[in-house]
Amino acid sequence: MLEVEAKFAVKDQEAVRAGLNRKGVRMGRRQQERDVYYNAPHRDFGETDEALRVRYDDAGFTVTYKGPKVRVGNAKAREEFNLTVASGETLEVILSRLGFRRAATVSKVREFYEIGDVTVTLDDVEGLGTFVEIEILTEDDKEDAADRITAIAKELGVDGPPIYTSYLEMLLSKQR
Structure with a gap:
């Protein structure tokens, strides 16, 4: 499965919410997410542009592998595999x-909005700020x-440049 997404920094999520409301789209859910990222012993995921994370959220625990990013227009695409597990700690x-x-x-608080097969999230990421992500999962x-x-993005009034780095990359860059 390919995840195709665009991320934008926004100062005013309320304006985006208003755009979603005008389209008749209501928030599906709001949740706290804590993503713990790992690096492999046999290769550096920072160099190979891969990611391995354990996500803790209201629904439970998920392990995710993400392959290297590929730019596609104003978005990025990457292979993604998710697996629900019984215990994140284990x-x-x-x-x-x-x-x-x-x-x-x-760590982030995330609001989910669905427009058909498109997911729009409003993210408040600890230590980084507020963002909008627009995502579609596709086979090819x-x-x-x-x-x-x-x-x-244009319909919702999101007009800033897309951000191609992940929250993990942004956070690690800020910590340096």
Whole structure:
């Protein structure tokens, strides 16, 4: 599965909420997420542009692998695999015993809005600020997905330049 997304820094999420409301889109859910990222013992995910994370949220625990990013228009695409696990803590112990080491933790409050197969999230990321992400999951049509994301961003009045770095990369860069 490919995740195609565009991320934008926004100072005023209320304006984006208003744009969503004008389109008749209501918030599906709001949740706290804590993402614990790991680096592999046999290669540096920072160099290979991969990510391995354990997510803690209201729904439970998920391990996610993300492949290297590819630019597609004003969006980025990357292969993504998710697996729900019974215990995030147990998974973290297993990863640690296998030599994986914690890279960083990203905490955010996220609001979810669905427009058909498009997910719009309003994110308040601890230590980084507020953002809008527009995402489509697709098997292979990343160009069409990127074009649709650009159109939705314009409809919602999101006009800043897209951000191609992940929250993890932004946080690590800020810590340096």
